[in-house]
Amino acid sequence: MxxxxxxxLGLVLAVVPAVVSGxxxxxxxxxxxDGAVRLALENNLDLAADRLDPQIGDLRVSTANGAFKxxxxxxxxxxxxxxxxxxxxxxxxxxxxxxxSNVGVGQRLPWLGTAYNIGWNTSHTASNSFLSSYNPLxxxxxxxxxxQPLFKDLSIDSxxxxxxxxxxxxxxxxxxxxxxxxxxxxxxxxx
Numbered sequence: 001m002x003x004x005x006x007x008x009l010g011l012v013l014a015v016v017p018a019v020v021s022g023x024x025x026x027x028x029x030x031x032x033x034d035g036a037v038r039l040a041l042e043n044n045l046d047l048a049a050d051r052l053d054p055q056i057g058d059l060r061v062s063t064a065n066g067a068f069k070x071x072x073x074x075x076x077x078x079x080x081x082x083x084x085x086x087x088x089x090x091x092x093x094x095x096x097x098x099x100x101s102n103v104g105v106g107q108r109l110p111w112l113g114t115a116y117n118i119g120w121n122t123s124h125t126a127s128n129s130f131l132s133s134y135n136p137l138x139x140x141x142x143x144x145x146x147x148q149p150l151f152k153d154l155s156i157d158s159x160x161x162x163x164x165x166x167x168x169x170x171x172x173x174x175x176x177x178x179x180x181x182x183x184x185x186x187x188x189x190x191x
Contacts, residue, residue, distance in 0.1 A: 050176055082095050
């Protein structure tokens with residue numbers, strides 16, 4: 001085993017200098033100023049991080065803009081009641097079945113603090129009581145609500161200030177990125 005190890009070691013030592021001597025000599029790399037700037041802009045980690053800031057700013061602006069998107073809502077409810085006879089006048093148990101549904105949309109508008117809500121309500125009531133005039137009783141209604149503040153939140157409110165802040169931050173991220181590119185380019189050209 002020891003003989004084999006020394007034989008392998010001897011072969012490796014004999015082959016390595018032959019391989020190393022067969023390599024061509026190093027050719028100097030020619031680099032222009034524009035090539036150096038391009039390499040610096042591609043490989044600078046600070047610039048890579050600064051390139052992410054505008055994308056993060058876009059996401060934050062989109063999130064702040066979400067306060068002004070419409071909200072849709074819906075509700076469906078069913079209620080069954082079985083009441084035992086309450087008096088001698090009503091000798092049987094009374095059963096009431098009520099199904100109600102609501103559908104609506106609401107939105108805060110991005111100007112003057114205005115908000116609106118529109119809703120559609122329906123209900124269907126069925127009863128076995130002989131005191132009920134209409135069986136089944138179907139009711140529906142449409143509601144519209146517009147809110148306009150007179151003084152409070154008229155000029156600025158929390159969602160609008162958050163949106164303005166995020167838009168300003170996004171603009172600053174663009175400026176920082178351009179500044180970093182210019183600084184890296186200048187530093188590379190002077191080096």
